[in-house]
Amino acid sequence: MSLLSINAITQRFGGITALSDITMSVEEGTIHGLIGPNGAGKTTLINILSGLVKPSEGSMEFNGRQNGPWPMASAVQYGIVRTFQQTRVFMGLTARENLRIAHVAGAGDANADDLIEALALGDVLDRVAGELPYAVLRRLSLALALGLRPKLLLLDEPAVGLAPDEITKMAEVIRHFHGQGLTVLLVEHNMRFLMELASRVSVFVQGRLLFEGTPAECQNNPTVIDAYLGRGLKHVEH
Numbered sequence: 001m002s003l004l005s006i007n008a009i010t011q012r013f014g015g016i017t018a019l020s021d022i023t024m025s026v027e028e029g030t031i032h033g034l035i036g037p038n039g040a041g042k043t044t045l046i047n048i049l050s051g052l053v054k055p056s057e058g059s060m061e062f063n064g065r066q067n068g069p070w071p072m073a074s075a076v077q078y079g080i081v082r083t084f085q086q087t088r089v090f091m092g093l094t095a096r097e098n099l100r101i102a103h104v105a106g107a108g109d110a111n112a113d114d115l116i117e118a119l120a121l122g123d124v125l126d127r128v129a130g131e132l133p134y135a136v137l138r139r140l141s142l143a144l145a146l147g148l149r150p151k152l153l154l155l156d157e158p159a160v161g162l163a164p165d166e167i168t169k170m171a172e173v174i175r176h177f178h179g180q181g182l183t184v185l186l187v188e189h190n191m192r193f194l195m196e197l198a199s200r201v202s203v204f205v206q207g208r209l210l211f212e213g214t215p216a217e218c219q220n221n222p223t224v225i226d227a228y229l230g231r232g233l234k235h236v237e238h
């Protein structure tokens with residue numbers, strides 16, 4: 001069953017067409033990958049789905065009930081939560097205070113305990129976020145997003161800038177919450193990370209949906225290799 005349907009979405013910024021007639025769906029309970037070269041429109045789609053940007057044309061439907069475009073406040077209410085390419089936490093507050101702001105650190109809150117454990121944040125709860133290593137900040141910002149208890153998590157390059165062991169941890173965290181029923185739309189340039197997590201992958205090139213299939217189908221498709229993967233082989237290798 002589709003959790004999210006995107007119908008003929010087009011996004012123009014002045015003379016630039018960032019997305020052109022995109023129709024696709026994300027099945028409930030899946031990790032759906034979204035790949036493509038820089039400027040392909042991936043973040044623009046996430047901005048539209050999270051209500052940050054209103055599309056020029058097209059519509060979308062969530063959970064069989066909610067019809068969009070929707071504003072950001074409604075997206076969160078429906079259970080659509082996103083992360084950003086840049087880490088967004090309150091740097092002057094402790095990790096615990098950040099989590100409280102996201103309403104996840106109430107005493108005895110099983111959801112909060114699970115988040116802290118799954119994201120290995122137990123040892124840093126009383127440290128000021130601005131003093132934490134980058135990789136821990138990435139996990140904290142993911143905890144803030146997960147604390148909103150999304151049905152659909154939009155992840156914008158969660159592995160960017162992380163060392164290999166942290167990338168492995170990030171993949172484990174995503175798998176953990178996916179195992180609890182979370183649906184994920186995953187934008188990522190690290191192909192090994194994405195292809196190992198996703199069961200379905202959409203490929204955008206210059207604002208258009210070039211191809212959609214399983215990771216294996218994408219990796220073997222000459223058009224996808226030519227348009228993106230051929231250039232991105234360094235990402236597949238590490």
Ligand SMILES: Nc1ncnc2c1ncn2[C@@H]1O[C@H](COP(=O)(O)OP(=O)(O)OP(=O)(O)O)[C@@H](O)[C@H]1O
Nearest residue numbers: 013016017018036037038039040041042043044045
């Ligand atoms: N607010 C904006 N105003 C004008 N142009 C924009 C705006 N947002 C995005 N664009 C343009 O839309 C196109 C798609 O950008 P987008 O950031 O969605 O690509 P992307 O696939 O996420 O790229 P990357 O992999 O580099 O993050 C680009 O040409 C970009 O410059």
